[in-house]
Amino acid sequence: MIAALSENGRAALFMAAAMAMFAIEDAFIKTLTARMPVWQLLAVVGVVAALLFWLRLARRGQALWSRALLHPMVMLRNAGEVVGAVCFVTALAVGELATTSAILQVLPLTLVLGGALFLGERVGWRRWASVAVGFAGVLLILRPGTAAFHPAMIWAVAGVAGLTLRDLATRRVPAGVPSDLLSASAYGAMVPAGLALALIGGQPAIRPDGTEALLLAGTVVFGMLGYVGLVAATRLGEASVVAPFRYTRLAFALIVAAVVFGERPDMATLTGAALIAAAGGYAMWREAGLRRRARPVDGLLRPGDR
Numbered sequence: 001m002i003a004a005l006s007e008n009g010r011a012a013l014f015m016a017a018a019m020a021m022f023a024i025e026d027a028f029i030k031t032l033t034a035r036m037p038v039w040q041l042l043a044v045v046g047v048v049a050a051l052l053f054w055l056r057l058a059r060r061g062q063a064l065w066s067r068a069l070l071h072p073m074v075m076l077r078n079a080g081e082v083v084g085a086v087c088f089v090t091a092l093a094v095g096e097l098a099t100t101s102a103i104l105q106v107l108p109l110t111l112v113l114g115g116a117l118f119l120g121e122r123v124g125w126r127r128w129a130s131v132a133v134g135f136a137g138v139l140l141i142l143r144p145g146t147a148a149f150h151p152a153m154i155w156a157v158a159g160v161a162g163l164t165l166r167d168l169a170t171r172r173v174p175a176g177v178p179s180d181l182l183s184a185s186a187y188g189a190m191v192p193a194g195l196a197l198a199l200i201g202g203q204p205a206i207r208p209d210g211t212e213a214l215l216l217a218g219t220v221v222f223g224m225l226g227y228v229g230l231v232a233a234t235r236l237g238e239a240s241v242v243a244p245f246r247y248t249r250l251a252f253a254l255i256v257a258a259v260v261f262g263e264r265p266d267m268a269t270l271t272g273a274a275l276i277a278a279a280g281g282y283a284m285w286r287e288a289g290l291r292r293r294a295r296p297v298d299g300l301l302r303p304g305d306r
Contacts, residue, residue, distance in 0.1 A: 008241045008242070010236055011237020012245050014232045015237075015242050022223070023252035025223045026097060026253065027261075029089055034093075037201070038086065040205045042089060042191075045190070046188060046189070046190030046191040047187075053181075053187065062181070081166045081189065083158070083162030087155045088100070088159035095153055097257040097263060101257070105276045107167070108284050109279060127287065131283065148268070243284035250273060
């Protein structure tokens with residue numbers, strides 16, 4: 001049946017499947033942080049994921065190291081990845097999965113804003129309007145100054161800032177650097193960052209039990225499966241068709257949060273999440289359409305895109 005679908009149809013399925021994998025990965029992370037320090041989780045996942053990406057490079061006969069990794073934009077990208085990972089994992093640890101996932105979905109809109117402010121990209125009034133709607137959704141979720149405001153949500157906002165820096169820097173990374181090499185470098189950077197957090201926070205490492213070891217393995221496996229599905233979707237389908245399907249991640253996250261953690265977001269949070277999804281989906285569709293008209297689609301995933 002899948003074979004009978006068009007390329008765009010298969011790409012949409014791959015994208016939705018990738019988003020489901022990422023939602024499950026987030027659930028594993030939240031479960032692990034109930035006992036495992038954030039620094040230890042980041043360091044362990046960083047080591048394992050970096051090794052897996054290096055194995056992919058080795059199988060393809062590609063170099064495991066390049067002087068291009070010392071390029072300022074690569075180093076800035078790694079810094080953004082580390083900040084985003086630390087803040088996002090902390091938000092999952094101290095906050096709710098549904099709320100954290102909803103705030104994360106504003107990332108495409110912060111990229112529109114950052115591209116206009118820092119990279120000189122032209123943004124029309126339609127995308128500016130989508131940015132305004134999306135940020136209104138974020139405020140509806142945060143509700144600062146009210147009893148509904150939870151300081152843990154600031155970690156999610158900081159995580160979005162870090163990931164925005166990562167993706168903006170990615171746009172200035174030299175084109176010849178393989179995506180897997182960039183990913184290995186970013187995961188590798190989480191190891192010293194995690195150890196630095198251990199020194200600052202003073203939290204001792206724990207010895208994972210059998211269940212936690214399985215969850216750690218699942219975190220890496222589902223994260224890699226999501227990455228592979230994302231690459232397949234981006235290379236197979238048209239960007240303007242596939243991009244909005246990224247927001248299925250929010251739907252999967254809401255389901256997992258309700259079933260696994262018993263979370264029940266209030267109507268204001270759900271409304272804010274819907275505004276973010278609608279605005280972000282439109283901005284991504286609009287940008288993809290403009291790029292398609294401006295130049296041929298190369299079908300390649302930008303390094304670090306997630």
